[in-house]
Amino acid sequence: MxxxxxxxxxxxxxxxxxxxxxxxxxxxxxxxxxxxxxxxxxxxxxxxxxxxxxxxxxxxxxxxxxxxxxxxxxxxxxxxxxxxxxxxxxxxxxxxxxxxxxxxxxxxxxxxxxxxxxxxxxxxxxxxxxxxxxxxxxxxxxxxxxxxxxxxxxxxxxxxxxAPLVPAFHREIFGRSDEAVAVLNLGGIANLSLLLPDGDVLGLDTGPANTLLDAWCLQHTGQPWDAGGTWAASGTVCQPLLQQLLQEPYFARPGPKSTGLDCFHPEWLRQHLQGFGALPAQDVQATLVELTAVTAVQALHRHAVAVAEIGVCGGGVFNDWLMQRLQHHAGASVPVRSTRHWGVEPMQVEALAFAWLARQCLLGLPGNLPAxxxxxxxxxxxxxxxxxxxxxxxxxxxxxxxx
CATH class of the missing domain: 3.30.420.40 (ATPase, nucleotide binding domain)
Known part of the structure; x- marks a missing residue:
């Protein structure tokens, strides 16, 4: 801990x-x-x-x-x-x-x-x-x-x-002096903090997470989210669609960078789906899970930082299929697991960060990290x-x- x-x-x-x-x-x-x-x-x-x-x-x-x-x-x-x-x-x-x-x-x-x-x-x-x-x-x-x-x-x-503003807080509570670790927040948008043992931090938004997954699930199942990722797991990744989604210019931009619903919204997905005919809805969901996992791990690898493990927080941690895909792309040598294993419940990390940021403000201390x-x-x-x-x-x- x-x-x-x-x-x-x-x-x-x-x-x-x-x-x-x-x-x-x-x-x-x-x-x-x-x-x-x-x-x-x-x-x-x-x-x-x-x-x-x-x-x-x-x-x-x-x-x-x-x-x-x-x-x-x-x-x-x-x-x-x-x-x-x-x-x-x-x-x-x-x-x-x-x-x-x-x-x-x-x-x-x-x-x-x-x-x-x-x-x-x-x-x-x-x-x-x-x-x-x-x-x-x-x-x-x-x-x-x-x-x-x-x-x-x-x-x-x-x-x-x-944005992201949480990396400074992540450093305070999750940083280690002996090894590098990563914190991946899977909210509507995914953001990544790389916490280096010398105290340096790299941070960026990696791309969409729950915002597209939840919207597609609600549209096709009537449920507000894909509980456990079971619906996505029943589908098959459409590789041509995945490769087309990965052409979004945001993914190739170097960090630091941030994004939001201005870029990744349901209409963005609908535009990319044109020409794919009657693709099964669960296959689209599986492809969106793969997009989140691939872009998050690619962002990690792009910085060439060897991390000991990846702590995951936010609602996406409860999507078991997404967590499995993250583990697959990260490799067996880098454990991917909930921040609960580090002592903080995954749905509480961001709210705690803003409590801490309020304290920083009142103390006249910085809350951002230029990196x-x-x-x-x-x-x-x-x-x-x-x-x-x-x-x-x-x-x-x-x-x-x-x-």
């Missing part, structure tokens, strides 16, 4: 609480964590106190999917979706604290990522943009807790991709929306709004 104070073990003292909220491109809902952080002998100590998953209402799911594409009255609709998201976030926070029997006064801040609907860093005018629907002011009002949000835009302003985002330097990430009792935390814990 790469760090010592995990899985509920006690700290020498009682550090304050942070909440992390993560709703990713898979649009399945919000993961909320309540965590404590401390440093001992230059190592981050983490205690994950409580976790819950709150599914999105169907209507909000549909609206977020629609807002990923150009449409009528977008500003109005996005504002109302932000209000609805803040309501879901607030309910998750209150439920989380009730389960943990922790009061709002004991929590320093909530790290709320928001819902990404457009991601175009570096495009159009050389700066580009990234858009996360969120209403952090409303969330602060509904909970009485300070909210840190808008994590990506400062990195984009500094010439970066604004992962291509920003011109380290930056403090996030905007702060103070909650009730803000001055109390300034005085008693030394947290402050970064300059």
């Amino acid at each position: 790469p760090f010592s104070a995990l899985s509920g073990s006690a700290f020498a003292h009682d550090p304050p609480y942070f909440i992390g909220l993560m709703s990713g491109t898979s649009l399945d809902g919000v993961d909320a964590v309540l965590a404590q952080f401390a440093h001992s002998r230059d190592r981050l100590q983490l205690r994950n106190v409580q976790h819950l998953h709150r599914p999105f209402p169907a209507g909000l799911q549909v609206e977020f999917r629609a807002l990923n594409r150009a449409g009528d009255n977008e500003i109005h609709r996005a504002a109302l979706a932000g209000n609805a998201l803040a309501g879901e976030y607030a309910r998750a926070v209150h439920q989380l604290l009730q389960q943990a029997q922790v009061s709002t006064q004991q929590v320093v801040a909530i790290g709320a990522h928001g819902q990404t609907v457009r991601h175009q860093p570096g495009q159009f005018d050389g700066v580009g943009y990234t858009v996360q629907i969120n209403q952090p002011a409303l969330l602060a009002e509904r909970t009485g807790i300070a909210v840190v949000a808008d994590f990506r835009s400062r990195d984009v302003a500094a010439g970066g991709q604004g 992962a985002t291509n920003a011109t330097g380290l930056r403090v990430l996030g905007a702060v929306y103070p909650g009730e009792g803000w001055s109390h935390w300034h005085d008693s814990h030394g947290f402050q709004t970064p300059p």
